[in-house]
Each structure stands twice: as structure tokens, then as C-alpha cells.
Amino acid sequence: xxxxxxxxxxxxxxxxxxxxxxxxxxxxxxxxxxxxxxxxxxxxxxxxxxxxxxxxxxxxxxxxxxxxxxxxxxxxxxxxxxxxxxxxxxxxxxxxxxxxxxxxxxxxxxxxxxxxxxxxxxxxx
Numbered sequence: 323x324x325x326x327x328x329x330x331x332x333x334x335x336x337x338x339x340x341x342x343x344x345x346x347x348x349x350x351x352x353x354x355x356x357x358x359x360x361x362x363x364x365x366x367x368x369x370x371x372x373x374x375x376x377x378x379x380x381x382x383x384x385x386x387x388x389x390x391x392x393x394x395x396x397x398x399x400x401x402x403x404x405x406x407x408x409x410x411x412x413x414x415x416x417x418x419x420x421x422x423x424x425x426x427x428x429x430x431x432x433x434x435x436x437x438x439x440x441x442x443x444x445x446x447x
Contacts, residue, residue, distance in 0.1 A: 353389065355389070359418060362414055396427075399426075407420065
């Protein structure tokens with residue numbers, strides 16, 4: 323999907339990646355960050371709102387794939403859980419510890435310079 327950080331022609335995609343496996347369509351916003359947290363500033367407010375709304379629809383699984391580069395761990399967090407965490411309290415980021423407890427681990431394997439991801443855990447969600 324067109325993902326221009328400048329908002330090219332007012333393009334506001336709710337996610338980076340769309341995946342389909344019967345019976346669900348998966349709307350995934352992909353975030354990769356150094357450190358042990360993903361700041362809320364790395365995610366657009368409209369993305370949290372739209373993915374939360376889409377996740378309420380039958381046959382749609384929407385959420386965030388958080389990649390923590392420093393520890394080589396990747397997790398899926400559904401949009402409802404992310405939305406609730408985002409809107410409650412004075413928090414400013416999704417911490418690695420919180421993500422471990424609230425997300426689904428996506429196994430990864432380094433292939434020379436890029437990773438290969440095993441999406442079986444996510445697709446059985």
C-alpha cells in the first residue's frame with residue numbers, strides 16, 4: 323500500500339500490510355524500533371482509531387506488528403488491546419515487557435541480512 327510519510331495527496335492508510343487467509347483478512351501496521359519500547363509518536367492517531375474500528379468487524383483481524391530490533395523480538399498486538407492501552411493513563415510508549423504480556427510472539431529467523439517471519443501463531447489467532 324502507498325505509505326508516504328508526507329501524506330501524499332492526503333493518503334491516510336490505516337495499515338502497511340493486508341493479508342488474507344480464509345476466513346479472515348488481516349490489517350497490519352508494521353513498526354520497527356531500536357530500544358525496548360515503541361513510542362506512541364511512531365504511530366499516527368488515526369491508525370489506532372481506524373484499526374480499532376476495523377477490528378470490530380466480522381472476519382477482520384487488525385493490529386500492530388511491533389519489531390524490537392535491539393532484542394530481535396517481534397510481536398502482534400491486536401488493535402483493541404493497543405487502543406485500550408493507548409487511551410488509558412499517562413503512558414507514552416508500548417514497552418517490550420507490556421508487549422510480551424499482551425502480544426503474540428512472531429518467531430523470526432535471520433537469513434543473512436533480512437529476517438524470515440513465521441506467521442503461523444498470528445494466522446491461528
